[in-house]
Amino acid sequence: MDRQEQRIEELEQNADRQDQRLEGAGVAISYLIGRVRGLTTWIRSSGLEPPAAEPIPDRAREFIHHDV
16 A cells, blocks of 8 residues: 555656646747747848748647747
8 A cells, every 4th residue: 555655656746747847848839939930020020031941740730829
């Protein structure tokens, strides 16, 4: 019983760490999207056109929203 309780605590701690990592990754992705959009706007305001972007991989598509 004690071993099972300890294992459950370990799994809960691992899940908490994973949640924190995912939250941090989400913040980083949001920052990078904003930064890229800001740079794109600046490039266009200079009368230039930014290089064409590669297609968004299917795996990443659900995390990148053009309306954000």
